Structure formats: C-alpha cells, structure tokens
Amino acid sequence: MSPNIYSTIFCCIVSFTFAQSLPLQNIGARQVIPLNGSWNIIIDPYETGYYNYRYEPSGDGYFKNKKPITKHDLIEYDFETSGTLNVPGDWNTQRNELFLYEGTVWYKRSFDYTLEAGKRLFVHFGAANYHAIVYLNGEKLGEHIGGFTPFQFEITDKVQQKGNFLIVKVDNKRYREAVPTVNTDWWNYGGLTRDVYLAEVPDTHIGDYTIQLERGSKDRISGWVQLSNETVIKNVAVTIPRAKIHLTGRTDAKGRFFFSGKGNIVRWQPEKPELYDVIITAGSDTVHDRIGFRTIETRGTDILLNGTSIFLRGISIHEESPTHGGRAYSSVDARITLQRAKELGCNFVRLAHYPHNEQMVRMADSMGLLVWSEVPVYWTITWENQATLANALNQMTEMITRDKNRASIILWSVANETPLSEPRLRFLTSLVSHVKSMDSTRLVTAALERHYIDETTQIINDPLGNYLDVLGCNEYIGWYEDLPEKTSRVSWKVEYNKPLIISEFGADALYGFHGDTLTRWTEEYQEYLYKQQIAMLKTISPLRGVSPWILTDFRSPRRPLPKIQDFYNRKGLISNNGEKKKAYWILKQFYEETQMKWGEKEKIAK
Numbered sequence: 219m220s221p222n223i224y225s226t227i228f229c230c231i232v233s234f235t236f237a238q239s240l241p242l243q244n245i246g247a248r249q250v251i252p253l254n255g256s257w258n259i260i261i262d263p264y265e266t267g268y269y270n271y272r273y274e275p276s277g278d279g280y281f282k283n284k285k286p287i288t289k290h291d292l293i294e295y296d297f298e299t300s301g302t303l304n305v306p307g308d309w310n311t312q313r314n315e316l317f318l319y320e321g322t323v324w325y326k327r328s329f330d331y332t333l334e335a336g337k338r339l340f341v342h343f344g345a346a347n348y349h350a351i352v353y354l355n356g357e358k359l360g361e362h363i364g365g366f367t368p369f370q371f372e373i374t375d376k377v378q379q380k381g382n383f384l385i386v387k388v389d390n391k392r393y394r395e396a397v398p399t400v401n402t403d404w405w406n407y408g409g410l411t412r413d414v415y416l417a418e419v420p421d422t423h424i425g426d427y428t429i430q431l432e433r434g435s436k437d438r439i440s441g442w443v444q445l446s447n448e449t450v451i452k453n454v455a456v457t458i459p460r461a462k463i464h465l466t467g468r469t470d471a472k473g474r475f476f477f478s479g480k481g482n483i484v485r486w487q488p489e490k491p492e493l494y495d496v497i498i499t500a501g502s503d504t505v506h507d508r509i510g511f512r513t514i515e516t517r518g519t520d521i522l523l524n525g526t527s528i529f530l531r532g533i534s535i536h537e538e539s540p541t542h543g544g545r546a547y548s549s550v551d552a553r554i555t556l557q558r559a560k561e562l563g564c565n566f567v568r569l570a571h572y573p574h575n576e577q578m579v580r581m582a583d584s585m586g587l588l589v590w591s592e593v594p595v596y597w598t599i600t601w602e603n604q605a606t607l608a609n610a611l612n613q614m615t616e617m618i619t620r621d622k623n624r625a626s627i628i629l630w631s632v633a634n635e636t637p638l639s640e641p642r643l644r645f646l647t648s649l650v651s652h653v654k655s656m657d658s659t660r661l662v663t664a665a666l667e668r669h670y671i672d673e674t675t676q677i678i679n680d681p682l683g684n685y686l687d688v689l690g691c692n693e694y695i696g697w698y699e700d701l702p703e704k705t706s707r708v709s710w711k712v713e714y715n716k717p718l719i720i721s722e723f724g725a726d727a728l729y730g731f732h733g734d735t736l737t738r739w740t741e742e743y744q745e746y747l748y749k750q751q752i753a754m755l756k757t758i759s760p761l762r763g764v765s766p767w768i769l770t771d772f773r774s775p776r777r778p779l780p781k782i783q784d785f786y787n788r789k790g791l792i793s794n795n796g797e798k799k800k801a802y803w804i805l806k807q808f809y810e811e812t813q814m815k816w817g818e819k820e821k822i823a824k
C-alpha cells in the first residue's frame with residue numbers, strides 16, 4: 219500500500235484507539251498543579267480489578283457505583299491500606315517485589331479543586347509505561363498506549379470541588395504487537411514514570427504552536443499558533459523581545475494564525491546555544507517559551523548546521539537516572555547526564571531507543587547538544603499488523619508534537635536495527651512520510667542494517683536508505699564480530715550519497731576488571747576496541763558523526779552473566795556508579811582532535 223493509505227489507516231485507528239486530545243504544547247509553562255508525590259497503589263498481577271472471574275472486562279476498575287470499592291467479588295481491596303509509590307518514578311526500583319514485575323499496578327490519588335468560571339482543566343501525564351487506563355471519580359476518561367510520550371484528558375465537566383479520586387491502571391506487560399515488541403535490551407520499567415499535572419487554561423487557549431528559522435535564512439522566523447477552540451477568531455501576538463520581533467494577526471476559520479517575520483537573530487549552535495524568550499498571546503491566554511533558532515540540512519554527504527558542515531561528536535544514552543537508577547525524569551538527572559556528555563567532548567547525543575522526558579531535550583537546548591530522538595521501533599516489530607503501525611505513528615506524532623520547538627533536536631529516527639523485508643520497508647516508509655508531513659524542518663534517519671559483501675567489505679545498501687536524509691548504522695566489529703584487530707582489515711561501501719552516522723559501536727567492560735587487550739569484559743579490551751574502531755571510522759569518507767554505545771552502564775534483563783553483568787549491559791564508558799573506564803579517555807581524545815580538525819571553535823556563527 220502507498221504511504222498515504224497508511225496515514226489514512228492511522229487516522230482512523232488513532233481516533234478510535236487513543237481517545238485523548240493531543241497534549242498542550244509546553245505544559246510546564248501553564249498554570250499547573252503537580253500531582254507528584256505519594257500515590258496509593260494496588261499490585262494486581264491477575265488484573266482482578268479489571269476482569270471478572272470469566273476474564274470478561276468489567277471495565278470499571280476498583281470501584282463500583284462511582285465509589286472506590288473496599289470488597290471485590292473474589293478478594294478484598296482497600297487502596298488506603300495497600301501501600302504507596304512515588305510519582306514520578308518507575309515501580310521496579312521503588313519496591314524489591316516489583317523489580318522484575320511485569321503486569322498491572324493501580325494508582326490512586328485524591329484531590330480537591332475549585333475551577334473558576336471560563337476556565338478548562340486537563341489532567342496531563344508526562345508518560346506511563348506501557349498501557350494506561352485513566353478514571354476520574356469512577357468514570358473512565360480514556361486510555362493511552364506507548365511508554366514514552368505525553369497524554370492528557372480534559373476534566374472540566376467532571377472535576378468536583380471536594381474529594382476527586384483519580385485512578386490509573388498501568389500495565390507494562392510486553393506483547394508481540396506492541397511498540398517496542400517483546401524483545402528489548404533495556405529494562406521494562408513500569409509505572410507513572412514522569413510528572414502528572416493538573417493544567418488550568420482559559421476556555422479558548424493556545425493549544426499548540428511551532429516557530430522555526432526559515433531554511434536558508436539567517437533572520438526570518440515563521441510558524442503557526444493553533445487555538446484549542448477552532449471556531450473562535452482571536453487576535454494573536456508572537457513576541458520575541460530580544461530579537462525585536464512582534465507579529466500580530468487574527469486566527470483563521472480553523473483557529474490557526476500563521477506568521478513570518480524578520481528580526482535580529484543569533485543562531486543556536488552547540489558552542490553558543492542562544493535561546494530567546496518567546497511570548498505568545500491569544501485572547502486571555504499567554505504562553506512563554508525559550509526557543510533557539512537554527513537551520514539543519516544536508517548537502518551530499520555533509521550535514522549543515524546554519525549552513526556550515528559539522529561532525530557529530532556523539533554518545534548514545536538510555537533514560538536511566540545517574541542519581542537513583544531506574545527511569546530518569548528530572549532536570550537534575552538531565553543536567554548530570556548531559557554534563558557528562560559535554561565533558562566527554564560531545565556536541566551530539568543519541569537519546570535511545572525511545573523519546574526521553576521533556577526535561578532532557580530542554581536541557582540539551584540550554585547546554586548546547588544536538589539530539590537524535592527516536593521511537594522504539596526496535597528489532598522485530600510485527601510489520602504487517604495495522605494496530606502496530608497506528609501505534610508507531612501515534613508515538614511519532616506525540617514525540618514531534620511535544621518537541622518540535624526544540625532547537626537541539628536535528629534528527630528524528632524511525633527505527634533501530636530492523637531486519638530487512640518488504641513489510642518492514644512498507645511500515646518504515648509510511649513512518650518516514652508521516653514524519654515529513656509533520657516536520658519538514660528536521661532530518662530523518664534510522665539505525666540501518668549492514669552486511670559483508672566479502673570477507674572484509676561492509677556495505678550499507680539497506681533500501682530504507684533511499685527514504686532517509688541521514689544514514690545511521692550500528693556495528694559491533696570486535697565485540698559481537700571477531701576481535702578488535704579485524705577493524706584494521708575492514709573497508710566500507712555506502713550505496714547512497716548521504717551523510718553517515720555510526721550510531722552504535724562498543725564493547726562491554728566491568729569497571730575495575732583489568733587484564734590484557736584480549737581478555738573480554740576487561741577495561742583494557744574495551745579501550746583497545748575503541749582505539750581500533752576509531753582508526754577504522756577515520757577511513758569512512760561519508761562519515762559525519764558517531765554515537766558509540768553507550769555513555770553509562772544500564773540495566774537489561776538480557777544481561778544476566780553473574781559477577782560481570784548482573785542484569786547490566788556493561789558497554790558504558792562510565793559505570794552505573796559514575797566511574798570512568800579507560801575507553802572513556804580514548805573517545806575524549808578523539809573528540810578533541812576532531813574538534814580541532816573541524817575547526818568547531820572558529821565556527822561560532824556571527
């Protein structure tokens with residue numbers, strides 16, 4: 219089927235499957251009341267709160283007649299005495315009995331709220347992994363599938379002044395048709411893993427907006443503002459005081475205001491991450507944002523940031539907290555992790571393998587790191603399942619909707635290491651066309667497959683490459699394939715005249731385990747592999763970036779080797795306790811040389 223048919227399918231399935239409005243743009247800037255903190259929970263491995271004994275959905279959760287039930291047909295439940303979990307936060311690292319748990323946990327939080335006349339109220343979730351069903355005061359609001367993107371429900375007509383009870387069923391069971399599917403090399407952290415807010419906005423308010431530097435321009439910005447209530451005509455103003463921009467106008471019949479205008483802009487770049495205060499007003503609603511302006515494009519095998527060719531000195535990162543382990547969610551987590559990348563000499567991070575929390579991408583804007591952001595279309599997805607496609611398209615929509623104003627993000631990735639097939643190509647090309655229909659200002663990539671055409675020649679000719687702006691490719695020569703010395707005998711062929719990022723290479727090393735360069739799991743082996751890999755990478759002419767695997771050791775159920783892995787993937791350059799391994803310094807040195815060679819210092823745009 220042609221891609222646009224897929225998009226049509228997507229619209230039908232999405233409107234049915236994901237019954238919620240797209241989240242408010244820049245939710246953190248609204249009048250919000252966080253519902254973070256201690257929530258009552260019920261651990262429900264057999265989902266007896268949802269299915270009756272014949273396994274038919276009773277669908278009304280742990281309450282009947284709109285009151286929390288205290289006695290269930292089969293067993294008694296009482297939220298008040300069933301224990302608590304902190305929100306935000308995964309449940310795996312909060313309670314030992316939940317460390318490997320995959321199933322349902324019910325969350326309950328009570329609150330009072332007086333909603334002013336002329337205002338609307340939303341409950342907003344930064345993410346819930348993986349399937350959430352949300353109820354307020356005994357009434358189902360809707361549900362959300364996907365563990366790493368925000369969702370919200372309007373509760374204007376449902377909230378009462380006293381005694382509201384919000385109940386969320388979160389189920390992190392893996393299943394074949396999901397996105398990601400059942401097999402992943404990261405921990406399946408379940409729960410309300412990011413902030414939960416109540417957000418109050420005027421009856422007619424700013425629902426969404428986008429604002430970018432026009433491609434090829436140094437000083438003209440353009441974009442649109444979308445009102446929530448499309449039928450209302452409102453005066454809108456977009457003001458960027460420091461750029462001396464003030465654009466006004468009225469929304470059209472669809473509640474949208476398109477704008478364009480010139481101003482004094484210093485373009486955003488890693489060495490000088492200029493952010494501007496942007497103030498958007500529409501009627502009685504005002505939203506403040508901090509936005510950087512830059513352009514990103516390709517020319518042949520070059521990646522051009524603000525018209526200048528760059529090399530992406532990157533590192534891959536999973537969303538694990540450097541302070542408490544488990545899912546990261548705070549600005550403190552983001553700052554520590556990205557500071558580590560900066561100290562390594564990076565100007566680029568690959569946020570693998572799913573959209574990270576909004577604090578991370580906003581911190582990348584502030585600290586000056588370019589970002590590769592991706593959806594968890596990972597390994598062996600059920601390519602021919604329409605609901606799977608709709609799910610992937612929806613997660614991509616929610617990622618781009620949330621982050622389209624972040625200057626740091628230059629690449630949207632549609633897949634990671636997906637085995638070649640016709641159904642896979644159809645699935646991914648529909649994802650690519652959907653990304654481009656949503657955001658024509660950024661580059662599209664994926665971590666592609668590669669293979670040997672003879673004993674020592676690697677080729678990248680994955681047909682998906684035809685549809686991408688930038689080619690990504692993971693390779694583990696010297697770890698999963700042969701020994702590190704093999705890299706000195708390997709040459710590369712790339713079928714496309716496009717920029718290439720080696721989006722993963724690496725080796726496991728247990729911090730503090732030492733031996734010779736051929737003893738696996740030692741720091742010396744990892745260090746030697748990095749030296750060999752870097753020497754090989756320098757021979758690949760279309761190479762314009764690397765994001766080695768990975769900044770920090772991270773938890774994975776696929777890594778059980780006792781005393782070495784203990785459920786950690788050990789490819790980090792830094793241990794999960796924050797200790798730098800010997801290979802860290804090899805990469806740091808390579809990035810210092812690269813920075814000189816590419817004259818990054820001299821490239822600070824005027």
Ligand code: GCU
Pocket residue numbers: 403571634635692722767787789
């Ligand atoms: C793959 C995959 C990663 C995984 C890594 C590894 O390339 O993309 O998610 O962790 O290899 O095996 O360590």
